[in-house]
Amino acid sequence: MNPTQTADRFIIPIGPQHPALKEPGHFEFTVEGETVTGASVRLGYAHRGIEKGTESRNWTQNLYLLERVCGICSHIHATAYTLGVEQLAEVEAPPRAQAIREIFAELERIHSHLLWLGVAAHDAGFDTLFMYTWRDRETVMDILEEVSGNRVHYSANILGGVKFDITDKAANTILKGLDFLEERTHHYRSVVNEDTFFLQRTRGVGLMTKEEALRLGVVGPTARASGVERDIRVDAPYIAYHDFPVNLVTLPTGDLEARFLVRLDELLDSYRVIRDILNDMPEGELTVKRMPRKMKPGEVISRVEAPRGELFYFIRSTGGESPDRIKVRTPTLCNMGSVIKQAVGHNLADVPMILVGIDPCFSCNDRAVSIRESRRNGQEKVWNWADLRRYGIEFYRRKMGLESSILE
């Protein structure tokens, strides 16, 4: 190795304690000056051993364990699991239950995307947008609470159906809430699309072409923002997506701006779908008559579209009261490779935005992020996410020629 190069090179480690994502993870970025030349990731801070845990719990108990793989997309994990188990038991939930599952899935997408928009704006240094989106997000949290009684883990799914009916009164609350949210989402779309300062942080940053996206196996809105037409809700409709289809939202540009717009357009589409379902809600039972306690031996896979992308479950039964093996593959892990690819060649200041652009969910993934600055001469310092975020915001302030004091 060239000694001068070694002297110039720094490794910047980040995490695992940081306040922005609220989750632990550890990254190491090699930098030459400002430019990132290499990146690696260390995961596993939140690895709890859930997959093994499922093997010592029965089929019903697992529903509640798997729901807690992730607090943001809890319903979709339970849905993937229930669909798999129902396939094993050879039963199918009644149409009304399927429609209610879809309503919950879309409400969850709304709360997840709004949450992401706020966190992403916070990392760009745009705290006003963060506070506004989180204020509006309370609307959908109220809806979820009214329908299910809990704000985060709603436990709407049970094996063979759903637990809660959507009454006319609840439907009215949902419709009223959606009207408000739709108006706000149009506003956010114009902010993300037109605000010059925000566009400097997003337009042309973290570019990923369609070919790269396909090669890296990227999923969800991150892939759709690179023009990959991949959405399980459209490709292989599950629950009630046959009867109430969603529109595939893609954009060809593949930068951070496109990832913002794809998610905001998906929000608008979710509002439409929920209205469609409520207007034409199938009547009938909420659960199947009988659900076996022991599942027939066999192997099934079940695929669903979580807010972050494709979620994949593999379930194997040997005919007992608990599963023999459950394998979960979450969308964040699929997308993590793209961060490492995209970060190379960019300024260190862009790293927070690139990372947040895939909407990482570490609790899904394993469940932790940190930067450690280590000089080759032995000095070492760990950056936390706050340092990196502050560094990113300061960098762009200087670049735009703004005095820090103006914005403070």
Place this chain on the structure above:
Amino acid sequence: MMVEGSTRNLRDLLERVRNWALANSPWLVHYNSGSCNGCDIEILATLTPRYDLERLGIKLQGSPRHADVLVCTGPVTRQSRDRLRRIYEQMPEPKFVVAVGTCSISGGVFRGCYNILGGIDEAIPVDAYIPGCPPRPEAIINGVALLLKQLQPDRVDEIDNLMVEMGIDPHAIPQEEDLTDEYADPIGIR
């Protein structure tokens, strides 16, 4: 004798000054030691406009070296235990730990999984527990207010008024005598 007495007075005074400075505006640092995110987003929700915990003089910030209160979520995993201890050791005295959520109390639904050690108190001492899966933002505010009232008895009325403004009944909070369980200690050793 005189010297010892005055040293004690000085120490008491310093202690009072430190508690006074801390209780008016405690700074929080948050660490997720293996949580599912549910509690983390609820903590964030309490800081945003609907609930706005900052009205009680609380600020969430990044560095453990500036923090008075460590807010922990989730069960302790084998990999994050050392990190959690390090964060706790980096915090200056006096420090407090609040465990948010059922998992941080006992390990919750993950209890028995091979990588789980149990609740936060398996790794570091805990001062306040807030149960719930996840706790509602109101419950988190209650827990923090309880801690604040204990730290600074003079401000009890002020904090109660603020909570009424937030739409939370401050007297619905269980008092300390309600929480004492006489059967919890059958042998009677204190």
